[in-house]
Amino acid sequence: MNDADQRTALAITLPDGRVLTLDAPTTAADVVKLIGPGLAKAALAAKVDGRLVDLGLPIERDARIEIVTLKSPDALELVRHDAAHVLAEAAKELYPDVQVTIGPVIEDGFYYDFARDKPFTPEDLAALEARMREIVARDEPVTRDVWPRDKAIAFFESIGEGYKAEIVRDLPGDEEIRIYSQGKFIDLCRGPHLPSTGKLPTAFKLTKVAGAYWRGDSRNPMLQRIYGTAWLTQADLDAYLHRIEEAERRDHRRIGREMDLFHIQEEAVGAIFWHPKGWTLYRQLVEHVRRRLDTDGYVEVNTPMLVDRSLWEASGHWEKFREQMFTTQAEERALALKPMNCPCHVQVFRQGLKSYRDLPTRMAEFGSCHRNEPSGALHGIMRVRAFTQDDAHIFCTPDQVTAEAVKFCRLLAQIYRDFGFEEFSVRFADRPAVRAGEDAVWDKAEAWLKAAIEAAGHPYQLSPGEGAFYGPKLEFHLKDAIGRTWQCGTLQLDFVLPERLDATYVAEDGKEHRPVMLHRAILGSLERFVGILIEHYAGRFPLWLAPTQVAVATITNDSDAYAAEVAATLKAAGLRVELDARADKIGYKVREHTLAKVPLLIAVGKRESETQTVSLRRWGTDGQESLALAEAVARLRDEARPPA
RNA sequence: GCUGCGGUAGCUCAGGGGUAGAGCACAUCCUUGGUAAGGAUGGGGUCGGAGGUUCGAUUCCUCUCCGCAGCACCA
Numbered sequence: 001m002n003d004a005d006q007r008t009a010l011a012i013t014l015p016d017g018r019v020l021t022l023d024a025p026t027t028a029a030d031v032v033k034l035i036g037p038g039l040a041k042a043a044l045a046a047k048v049d050g051r052l053v054d055l056g057l058p059i060e061r062d063a064r065i066e067i068v069t070l071k072s073p074d075a076l077e078l079v080r081h082d083a084a085h086v087l088a089e090a091a092k093e094l095y096p097d098v099q100v101t102i103g104p105v106i107e108d109g110f111y112y113d114f115a116r117d118k119p120f121t122p123e124d125l126a127a128l129e130a131r132m133r134e135i136v137a138r139d140e141p142v143t144r145d146v147w148p149r150d151k152a153i154a155f156f157e158s159i160g161e162g163y164k165a166e167i168v169r170d171l172p173g174d175e176e177i178r179i180y181s182q183g184k185f186i187d188l189c190r191g192p193h194l195p196s197t198g199k200l201p202t203a204f205k206l207t208k209v210a211g212a213y214w215r216g217d218s219r220n221p222m223l224q225r226i227y228g229t230a231w232l233t234q235a236d237l238d239a240y241l242h243r244i245e246e247a248e249r250r251d252h253r254r255i256g257r258e259m260d261l262f263h264i265q266e267e268a269v270g271a272i273f274w275h276p277k278g279w280t281l282y283r284q285l286v287e288h289v290r291r292r293l294d295t296d297g298y299v300e301v302n303t304p305m306l307v308d309r310s311l312w313e314a315s316g317h318w319e320k321f322r323e324q325m326f327t328t329q330a331e332e333r334a335l336a337l338k339p340m341n342c343p344c345h346v347q348v349f350r351q352g353l354k355s356y357r358d359l360p361t362r363m364a365e366f367g368s369c370h371r372n373e374p375s376g377a378l379h380g381i382m383r384v385r386a387f388t389q390d391d392a393h394i395f396c397t398p399d400q401v402t403a404e405a406v407k408f409c410r411l412l413a414q415i416y417r418d419f420g421f422e423e424f425s426v427r428f429a430d431r432p433a434v435r436a437g438e439d440a441v442w443d444k445a446e447a448w449l450k451a452a453i454e455a456a457g458h459p460y461q462l463s464p465g466e467g468a469f470y471g472p473k474l475e476f477h478l479k480d481a482i483g484r485t486w487q488c489g490t491l492q493l494d495f496v497l498p499e500r501l502d503a504t505y506v507a508e509d510g511k512e513h514r515p516v517m518l519h520r521a522i523l524g525s526l527e528r529f530v531g532i533l534i535e536h537y538a539g540r541f542p543l544w545l546a547p548t549q550v551a552v553a554t555i556t557n558d559s560d561a562y563a564a565e566v567a568a569t570l571k572a573a574g575l576r577v578e579l580d581a582r583a584d585k586i587g588y589k590v591r592e593h594t595l596a597k598v599p600l601l602i603a604v605g606k607r608e609s610e611t612q613t614v615s616l617r618r619w620g621t622d623g624q625e626s627l628a629l630a631e632a633v634a635r636l637r638d639e640a641r642p643p644a
Numbered sequence: 645g646c647u648g649c650g651g652u653a654g655c656u657c658a659g660g661g662g663u664a665g666a667g668c669a670c671a672u673c674c675u676u677g678g679u680a681a682g683g684a685u686g687g688g689g690u691c692g693g694a695g696g697u698u699c700g701a702u703u704c705c706u707c708u709c710c711g712c713a714g715c716a717c718c719a
Contacts, residue, residue, distance in 0.1 A: 208714070209713090209714085211713095211715060213646075213647090222646060225647095257655075269710075316719095377717060555679090587682095588680080605678060
């Protein structure tokens with residue numbers, strides 16, 4: 001026994017610096033009572049020396065204590081965790097045959113995985129949610145206990161909770177087995193929990209049910225996962241539900257149909273039929289990126305889509321990604337559709353002798369690739385089997401890597417800005433479990449890439465094990481108009497492929513050396529990027545991207561000839577124009593083109609044709625301005641120019 | 645790929661063992677109207693596909709394809 005155990009008085013320091021003296025052992029709940037009844041009522045949990053714990057947890061030594069209430073930053077996580085538990089309790093009450101497994105907090109809410117033969121229906125969700133509210137109304141006290149491992153295993157097995165027993169069995173040997181009870185529901189949990197179910201704000205909602213593998217492994221049985229969202233206030237919940245609606249409203253699949261941009265059909269699953277308007281948009285992307293690449297010292301190439309298996313064997317793709325490659329055969333040759341452009345780019349690089357004077361070579365391709373993605377992964381134009389990358393490979397010397405990475409980051413930021421994305425974040429993905437190349441090479445590659453991103457001056461987060469099989473990578477995640485992030489750009493450092501495909505250059509010493517290869521993309525998949533743009537702008541593209549930039553509508557058919565002249569003049573100035581000379585009222589035409597999200601509407605009637613003017617209306621505004629045709633053409637041509 | 649749910653007109657959706665319905669869209673005619681829907685008439689469906697049960701299937705059952713959500717995957 002040491003001195004600490006013999007002490008009977010504890011010094012409890014509060015956030016405001018006050019020190020309370022209490023007899024040991026005490027609990028946060030005791031401390032709260034001393035502070036006041038208001039706080040006692042509001043208290044959800046406590047932070048003891050920075051660690052989040054239950055209010056009732058015995059405190060046996062001097063500590064700094066902070067009381068967690070709904071106003072604390074930690075409250076949301078606690079509340080969501082408890083919502084998951086209340087869901088589990090409700091499920092056990094309504095459906096005694098379910099086994100409970102795990103129920104963690106996730107972004108915006110929580111889920112709980114249940115094992116049950118019969119699937120949950122939407123009606124079950126409604127019943128569960130109603131029962132959850134009853135449990136909150138019951139205000140059941142939540143108590144915490146620590147059990148010996150054997151007792152916990154025996155208990156869970158005795159009540160038929162095999163998954164829980166398995167979790168207990170797999171807990172590390174030194175871990176406390178904490179058992180929480182609320183009402184008749186007894187559960188293994190790390191905690192902490194609210195002191196009673198009545199403390200749970202009722203701003204929660206069960207949202208969906210779906211399958212999920214036990215322990216996230218597709219070889220394990222599938223459980224039924226119920227998703228829920230939970231918030232501190234009803235206003236927060238409403239705001240969240242509104243955000244979901246907003247995302248649905250922006251869904252690129254819906255807007256793509258409404259704006260007649262593209263379609264997908266059964267006969268070409270995972271591939272896109274681009275309609276004239278969608279393809280116009282797509283072309284703006286390509287043409288803009290190409291302009292930026294030209295001024296940034298890239299050369300553009302184009303390489304075969306269908307390539308002999310031997311190249312993929314040499315590159316390592318056959319070994320690592322054969323399952324996801326489309327293959328075919330011709331005259332006894334095994335061929336594969338390229339899933340990536342890099343091996344082909346190395347072939348271009350290998351033509352003729354390369355000197356150090358040729359480096360860096362920045363070789364770009366809008367490369368059409370095919371990957372046999374699992375059917376369940378396909379999603380609109382965001383995840384497809386046939387796509388085009390804004391790909392490039394930079395062949396350079398080791399001492400050029402940093403400068404190239406910095407240059408690339410600058411180009412990427414510029415292009416994101418051009419497309420209306422001001423913010424992006426960077427992740428550093430290091431070596432994956434399945435990889436090519438030796439650890440020493442990886443050590444070097446990771447160190448260099450890290451140095452490069454630091455030189456570029458971007459803060460980054462670590463994504464352990466997420467690198468490509470041939471090298472570490474930087475991932476660039478951009479943030480869209482409603483705060484969602486999308487990984488688009490990537491910069492990867494590769495020592496392996498130049499070796500495997502024998503790329504060399506002659507250095508100043510007259511000897512052959514291996515170039516370093518930087519794989520890089522900015523938009524990633526053009527198809528996906530179009531999808532992101534659609535959702536980012538909700539279909540309301542900036543003028544330079546809009547498939548139709550101006551609609552010229554007549555007031556009456558008397559103005560048809562003048563309207564045609566206006567349209568032709570705008571077209572000659574490079575604008576994308578639609579002439580609407582239908583015998584409909586101008587109000588109807590305004591409505592149609594507004595719904596079609598055409599940025600500019602020019603109306604012409606008798607007044608305009610007599611004075612060689614146009615009446616210009618901009619999307620989203622009610623008024624219109626009258627100006628001379630020549631001036632309108634000059635102004636709109638300027639406005640429609642891509643970002644310089 | 646796995647689990648669940650779904651597939652009815654171009655779109656959104658209703659219906660339901662007795663050979664199908666709405667709104668919008670589309671076509672024709674009338675209307676020429678100054679900034680978010682003028683009117684009339686009309687055409688349109690192997691009820692995703694294949695089998696089965698039944699006197700009879702779009703409806704019930706089986707298989708299959710595709711879609712959606714989530715999981716797993718994403719060089």
